[in-house]
Amino acid sequence: MTPKPTLAVVGATGAVGSVMLQMLTHHADVWGEIRLLASPRSAGPKASVRGEECEILALGEEYEHHLDGVDVALFLVPEAVAARWAPVAAAKGAVVVDASGAFRHDADVPLVVPEVNAHAALVRPRGIVASPGCTTLALIAAVGALHAEFGVAELVVTAQQAASGAGAGQAGVDALRAQLGLVAGGGDLGTHPGDVRRAVGENTGPFPGPLALNVLPWSGTAGEDGAAGVHSSEEERVRDETRRILGNPGLRIAATCVRVPVVTGHSVSVHARFEHPVTVGRAHEVLATSPGVVLVDDPAAGDFPTPADVVGTDPAWVGRVRRSMDDERALDFFVCADNLRKGAALNALQVAEQIAASFVGDM
Numbered sequence: 001m002t003p004k005p006t007l008a009v010v011g012a013t014g015a016v017g018s019v020m021l022q023m024l025t026h027h028a029d030v031w032g033e034i035r036l037l038a039s040p041r042s043a044g045p046k047a048s049v050r051g052e053e054c055e056i057l058a059l060g061e062e063y064e065h066h067l068d069g070v071d072v073a074l075f076l077v078p079e080a081v082a083a084r085w086a087p088v089a090a091a092k093g094a095v096v097v098d099a100s101g102a103f104r105h106d107a108d109v110p111l112v113v114p115e116v117n118a119h120a121a122l123v124r125p126r127g128i129v130a131s132p133g134c135t136t137l138a139l140i141a142a143v144g145a146l147h148a149e150f151g152v153a154e155l156v157v158t159a160q161q162a163a164s165g166a167g168a169g170q171a172g173v174d175a176l177r178a179q180l181g182l183v184a185g186g187g188d189l190g191t192h193p194g195d196v197r198r199a200v201g202e203n204t205g206p207f208p209g210p211l212a213l214n215v216l217p218w219s220g221t222a223g224e225d226g227a228a229g230v231h232s233s234e235e236e237r238v239r240d241e242t243r244r245i246l247g248n249p250g251l252r253i254a255a256t257c258v259r260v261p262v263v264t265g266h267s268v269s270v271h272a273r274f275e276h277p278v279t280v281g282r283a284h285e286v287l288a289t290s291p292g293v294v295l296v297d298d299p300a301a302g303d304f305p306t307p308a309d310v311v312g313t314d315p316a317w318v319g320r321v322r323r324s325m326d327d328e329r330a331l332d333f334f335v336c337a338d339n340l341r342k343g344a345a346l347n348a349l350q351v352a353e354q355i356a357a358s359f360v361g362d363m
């Protein structure tokens, strides 16, 4: 009998890693050994996966051997850590699935969303497959399905990003919760300029200002265009990743990424212009039958997706589908998805499971 592949979860203690361990416990068990790794800071204590306690192993110069004998390695670590260690794991024979931004631009690293371009994972010259960012993943299953039907010509997207999507997800959640504690019961806070900023204080965690009782029109770092006043890295990612996944390098995309005081669950308002005229009826049919998408669209009855309702679930939830007011070729709609699940852990795990399935007979 073919032995089950060995899986390494690198970054098992992080926001995405913690969700990954829950998913591994609930998904069909296709793995032999599951090895958990994190920084040397976290090594030693145990974490639970598949109902068993597993020791957390260190990743680092003295611990390279912890990557020996791994068939598939899920990298759920900061970009610099993935850039350093994913090639090491690949050189040792593992197929790496990386959730960071370290390899998403690399032409020799496929960028894969199983519902849209699963075939791309088959060709991986560096032994690495990249998983897109959380905002792209929130919208891409719905956009990909509509693209297949109507041919997308242009996208305008505004993402309302949750705190746990702020690069270092756990730090973002901790910062938002601390800020909410500082403003709770704060009388008339939010009624005078700067009062929320003073209540929260200087330490705003990974955010460039107070997030509690607020909205921050900036996430990520200054993008390739330069410094303040231009696109952020998150906005460039949405454009670049969507183009790569849809196989359309010239697709016109305008993106605005805004951080909102939601713990987990990204929301995206999408204006999609197509090559062909569209109808809401046909768009509903397409979305209702697309893998990874759930349609909830009866606004008169109060039925539309919100992050508070979809957190902890797997699909991208779509609602508010309407034909654009002044354009018969355009649709406007709203998508919500859990940024730690489909936006990170789930997509990476789906790719890893696809790779594991391809091993059957090879091992």
Ligand SMILES: NC(=O)c1ccc[n+]([C@@H]2O[C@H](COP(=O)([O-])OP(=O)(O)OC[C@H]3O[C@@H](n4cnc5c(N)ncnc54)[C@H](OP(=O)(O)O)[C@@H]3O)[C@@H](O)[C@H]2O)c1
Pocket (backbone or CB within 6 Å): 010, 011, 012, 013, 014, 015, 016, 017, 037, 038, 039, 040, 041, 042, 043, 059, 060, 075, 076, 077, 078, 079, 081, 099, 100, 101, 132, 133, 134, 164, 165, 166, 167, 168, 169, 170, 171, 339, 340, 343, 344
């Ligand atoms: N959060 C999201 O919504 C989201 C969505 C898509 C993609 N991603 C990407 O997924 C990755 C993980 O994000 P996250 O939100 O889970 O971050 P996080 O909460 O900060 O967790 C980071 C993980 O990486 C580990 N780590 C840090 N430095 C390390 C090192 N030198 N060696 C080994 N492990 C190290 C941490 O271990 P310790 O606990 O020991 O520090 C922790 O397990 C990032 O690249 C992020 O951009 C995140």
